[in-house]
Amino acid sequence: MTSPAVRMSGSRRAHGRGSEAKRYGSHLFAHIVLVLGGFAMALPFLWQIIMSLSSNAEVTSVPPTFFPRELRFDNYLAVFDVMPFFSQLGVSIWITVIRVVVQIILCTFAGYAFARMRFRGRGLMLALVLAILMVPSQVYLLSQYQIVQNLGLLDTVAGIVAPGLFSAFGTFLMRQFFLGLPVELEEAARLDGANPFQIFWKIMLPLTGPAVSALAILVVLFSWNELLWPLVVSTRSDAAPLSVGLAALAGVPTVNYPVLMAASVLTMAPILILFIILQRRVIEGLAFTGIK
Amino acid sequence: MMNRISPHARLRRRGWLTGIAALGLAGLLAGCAGGGSPAEPSGDGYTPPAKDFAAEITYGVWDQTQVDAINANIEGFNKEYPNIKVNVNVTPWGDYWTKLQTQGSSSTLPDIFWMNGPNFQLYASNGMFEPITSIVDGGYIKPADYPKALIDLYTLDGVSYGVPKDFDTIAVWYNKALFAKAGVEVPKAGWTWDDIQTKAKAISTALSGDGIYGIAAATDGQSGYYDTILQAGGDVISADGKKTGYGTPEAAAGIQFWTDLITSGASPNIQQLSDTPALTWFTSGKAAMFQGGSWQRNAMVQSDIKDDVQVVELPKGERQATVIHGVANVVSAKSANKQAAQALQVYLASKAAQEQQGEMGAVIPAFNGTQQAFVDSIPQYDLQVFLDAIAYSFPYPVSKNTSAWAGLEAEILLPAFNGDVSVDKANAELATKVQAALDAE
Amino acid sequence: MTLSLRTVRTPVVSTPDRRRSAGPARTDGWWPWAFVAPLFLGVCVFYLWPILQTVYFSFTKFGVFGGQTWIGAANWARLVQDPDFYRAILNTLIYSAIVLLGIPVAVFLASLINRPGLRFASLYRVLFFLPYIAMPVAISLVWRMMFNGDFGIINYALSLVGIDGPHWLSTPGLALISVSLVGFWGSFGLAILILGAGLKNIPVELYEAAELDGATPWRRFRSVTVPLLSPSVFFVTIITIIGSFQLFDALYAMLGPNNPVMPATQSLVFYFYENGFIRNDKGFAAAIALAILVIIGIVTVIQFRLQKRWVNYD
Structure with a gap:
């Protein structure tokens, strides 16, 4: 089995260009389908932006107003009055960065141990870790809340990130990755008298790029978008991340739609921009997760 | 807010x-x-x-x-x-x-x-x-x-x-421009249940081409059926919190008030009000009246229709009443x-x-x-009506475990407002279930 | 919190066991413990202990201001007799089924996007991936506007072809379909990527051989693509089902808890939420949570059993 890293590099893309047209016929049909489908994918985002620049009357007009009479950018300014946007943005960024860094460290170490080290109870521990993947996150909420409260971490960034630092999924991902690496590398080092930590640090860690970037991307998406848990542990609105801020705003009956739409654009914008900048890496990284 | x-x-x-x-x-x-006896x-x-x-x-x-x-x-x-x-x-x-x-x-x-x-x-x-x-x-x-x-x-x-x-307290917010457009006279103090039904119906009829309704019915208790049940002479929960007023003819009349507005087409129906909240129907100029509270004055003054808005006391049923x-x-x-x-x-x-x-x-x-400052806060609206309402106000209906029965109300009443279930049936069902919840307290 | 299950994956499939080849018995001493301990302790505290506690909660009744009373199996007895529970299971299955319909579509789209030499392929990938990165709460609010029965653009589009659109989100039956359509819409991004990676791993020689044998494109798709892609399809199916069983955010944000159709539309997780948070019956909610766990477990086991019939790992 080749390593995922090697596979990803697309070494199989051996299709001869010459026979393409013959083998696949015209690409016209593919383009038509994909353009229509892509438009359907993008439509809600476009409509969201249009609504965010409309007046309340235009949002509820019949027929719909596709081109607002004037573009109301002040809807975006109004967002800053109705939610503590910047402090929530800060919280979102903080929790995301902390989770990415800590998860990568913990999951890489544990994943490596589960894949390549021998110790009593390994099977049992791995089974326990994997079992929690199956459990809906709601199951944990009551107890996790109590734990975080007992630790005195309510309303703190530490409280929001705590459970999310320990990821069964990330551990599993890294374990699968290490399983795919050839053993010969380690054996040579072991013969040279390296201890397990040195082997891990010097030989294996430098190879983890694709897996680590896939993990990082997933953690970023998960952390930014997560709602339920931060909602539970942050009782002060300026100590909550953006997802909670937006949900709270949506629950205010008097907030007008364009402002709500503007808030939802602003809330998603950082992650969308990051995605557009890093799209190639993101897509390759995520495709990696699908390879066993 | x-x-x-x-x-x-x-x-x-x-x-x-x-x-x-x-x-x-x-x-x-x-x-x-906790869980102890009263202090x-x-x-x-x-x-x-x-x-x-x-x-x-x-x-x-x-x-x-x-x-x-x-x-x-x-x-x-x-x-x-x-x-x-x-x-x-x-x-x-x-x-x-x-x-x-x-x-x-x-x-x-x-x-x-x-x-x-x-x-x-x-x-x-x-x-x-x-x-x-x-x-x-x-x-x-x-x-x-x-x-x-x-x-x-x-x-x-x-x-x-x-x-x-x-x-x-509660009053009726209305949109002067829509009344004028429909050629209907704006409501005045002393108006009655008949007046609100007639006016709402007339506006819906006149402006149906624009998708505009006479009123966006309130589907909640505080600004909706609690008030009308009281106006019909009934009550929701007895003063001692032991007995429900549902099941009485007065409660039926208070519920019927909203059913009539919706089934006559004077108001958007429950589906429409669920898709778009009543306040939004009103502030986006799609409904000429909205029964709501004093706390909504900021929403009004910040809306696109702020210059067309005015407010008038609740219409009178058997008696004048509002929840406070x-x-x-x-x-x-x-x-x-x-x-x-x-x-x-x-x-x-x-x-x-x-x-x-x-x-x-x-x-x-x-x-x-000490309330004059409130009245002066938005001089263009007749906010005095909210103060005058104290004279005919009734306390918000509560019991020891209000949430145990409050959730039942919406569930049972909404289909009745829409005309999908008869008012009598809903009223009887509420009487049984709310009383059971009270008895369990 | 685990990663949201839409990203969760897989089956430990056919991974060759390399440990055996690691030479004669060697010991890593205490190193493995040092590697695993930080993670495992966290998992114990934040995940394993809560599961045990939830089991205990499911046999208790919570007081308003704290305190639990042991009530034996009463919550469980109530659960199995509650018609809402079965309704929620059915709704969740309907939702899952509709979202699963996206998988064949994703296979089709992935095969189009991965045609060699197709221009703008990466643009298409980005477009189809957009829904996956969108914040569920935010995008559900947009869909709610689009589905609005009076002002929404969906009904406007229908009106152009002479159809008087319904109130999607407040009509029983249609509400579930609407939410499912949004789930369907959001299901392509990751699936296309994973399937695309699977497609790239199919040796081109197989297609060439099939072509030499005179196989039609459809025949090549059936005999080469489908079997060789089956492990990826299986993986996508598993994550889709587990994700579907977690349906909550979209339902909440699109319909709102006060929607008259909610009782007829609620998913299992919403049913859990309704009892635990709105009705404040946390002992009963704990029983529901465990029931969800058991149901997901059963469905996953069934899938692993069935995979032998159609998934090809060679």
């Missing part, structure tokens, strides 16, 4: 936030206080602390927009008691009750905090509040200075626990600084503090005679 409680429409809607957190909360705490009026009566009394207390509130007014109040308080430090702790509405329940479970309630009607009896019957009996006996607060309905709202088994801070609700300041029975907290409770209830609240605008202060 969100300071007002309570249509449970709103209760439930924001319940997402609230509820979610509620999760973790209550009950989890080890030890768990014994504590032996030691209230006496004002010495001027140099030193303490630090926490004041729990939920409305960020009122913090300026609260701080102004505290400044005044600190002129009297310079060494009592007050920390204002703002928890957004969505999480306030969840957090409070947790704190109640762990005996860590704020020393003094805001309370609303639907939650009051639950906390009071679990001994969470310090009664105001000795404060009243000492003459530091006179209940007669506040609307009686509000004093009653915060009284359980003859013992009062809360001092009213502010209040709100207000927030109260309560002191925790377990407060370590009870004397200081009570001193603040007394100060916040004073005429000076209440006037200041009114001038700073966010609320209608509860102290009789």
Whole structure:
């Protein structure tokens, strides 16, 4: 089995260009389908932006107003009055960065141990870790809340990130990755008298790029978008991340739609921009997760 | 804005936030206080602390927009008691009750905090509040200075626990421009149920081409069926909280009021109101009337139709009636600084503090005679109607465990409003189920 | 919190066991413990202990201001007799089924996007991936506007072809379909990427051989693509089902808890939320949570059993 890293590099893309047209016929049909489908994918985002620049009357007009009479950018300014946007943005960024860094460290170490080290109870521990993947996150909420409260971490960034630092999924991902690496590398080092930590640090860690970037991307998406848990542990609105801020705003009956739409654009914008900048890496990284 | 409680429409809607957190909360705490018998009026009566009394207390509130007014109040308080430090702790509405329940479970309630009607009896019957009996006996607060309905709202088994801070009542907001466009005369004080039905129907008919309705029906209790049931001469829950008024012909009439508006086409139906809230129908110029509360004045004045809006008292049924609700300041029975907290409770209830609240605008202060500032806050609207409504107001209906039956109302009534279920059937079903919930308290 | 299950994956499939080849018995001493301990302790505290506690909660009744009373199996007895529970299971299955319909579509789209030499392929990938990165709460609010019965653009589009659109989100039956359509819409991004990676791993020689044998494009798709892609399809199916069983955010944000159709539309997780948070019956909610766990477990086991019939790992 080749390593995922090697596979990803697309070494199989051996299709001869010459026979393409013959083998696949015209690409016209593919383009038509994909353009229509892509438009359907993008439509809600476009409509969201249009609504965010409309007046309340235009949002509820019949027929719909596709081109607002004037573009109301002040809807975006109004967002800053109705939610503590910047402090929530800060919280979102903080929790995301902390989770990415800590998860990568913990999951890489544990994943490596589960894949390549021998110790009593390994099977049992791995089974326990994997079992929690199956459990809906709601199951944990009551107890996790109590734990975080007992630790005195309510309303703190530490409280929001705590459970999310320990990821069964990330551990599993890294374990699968290490399983795919050839053993010969380690054996040579072991013969040279390296201890397990040195082997891990010097030989294996430098190879983890694709897996680590896939993990990082997933953690970023998960952390930014997560709602339920931060909602539970942050009782002060300026100590909550953006997802909670937006949900709270949506629950205010008097907030007008364009402002709500503007808030939802602003809330998603950082992650969308990051995605557009890093799209190639993101897509390759995520495709990696699908390879066993 | 969100300071007002309570249509449970709103209760439930924001319940997402609230509820979610509620999760973790209550009950989890080890030890768990609470669950006890109602507070014994504590032996030691209230006496004002010495001027140099030193303490630090926490004041729990939920409305960020009122913090300026609260701080102004505290400044005044600190002129009297310079060494009592007050920390204002703002928890957004969505999480306030969840957090409070947790704190109640762990005996860590704020020393003094805001309370609303639907939650009051639950906390009071679990001994969470310090009664105001000795404060009243000492003459530091006179209940007669506040609307009686509000004093009653915060009284359980003859013992009062809360001092009213502010209040709100219900009226009908209307859009002058749409009335003119439909050629219908705008409503005037003294109008009746027949008038509102006729006008709403006439506007819907005249403007149906534009997708405009005469009224966007209120589908919640506080600004909807509670008022009309009272207007029909009925009640929702008896004053002692033991018996439901559902099942009576008066309740049927109060429900029928909304069913008529919807089935005649005067109002959007339940599906439409569920897709687009009534307030939005009104503020986007798609409905000519909206029965709502004093707390909605900011939404009105910030809307695109602000210059067309006016407000008029509720139409009269068998009698004139509105629900009144207000927030109260309560002191925790377990407060370590009870004397200081009570001193603040007394100060916040004073005429000076209440006037200041009114001038700073966010609320209608509860102290009789301090409300002029509210009326003047948006001179183009006839906000006086909300004050005049006190004269015919009834307390917000509550019982020991309000949420146990309040959730049933929407579930059973909405199909009846839509005409999918007969009003009599819904009324009978509510009578049985609400009574069962009350009996279980 | 685990990663949201839409990203969760897989089956430990056919991974060759390399440990055996690691030479004669060697010991790593205490190193493995040092590597695993930080993670495992966290997992114990934040995940394993809560599961045990939830089991205990499911046999208790919570007091308003704290305290639990042991009530034996009463919550469980109530659960199995509650018609809402079965309704919620059915709704969840309907939702899952509709979202699963996206998988064949994703296979089709992935095969189009991965045609060699197709221009703008990466643009298409980005477009189809957009829904995956969108914040569920935010995008559900947009869909709610689009589905609005009076002002929404969906009904406007229908009106152009002479159809008087319904009130999607407040009509029983249609509400669930609407939410499912949004789930369907959001299901392509990751699936296309994973399937695309699977497609790239199919040796081109197989296609060439099939072509030499005179196989039609459809025949090549059936005989080469489908079997060789089956492990990826299986993986996508598993994550889709587990994700579907967690349906909550979209339902909440699109319909709102106060929607009259909610009782007829609620998913299992919403049913859990309704009882635990709105009705504040946390002991009963704990029983529901465990029931969800058991149901997901059963469905996953069934899938692993069935995979032998159609998934090809060679």
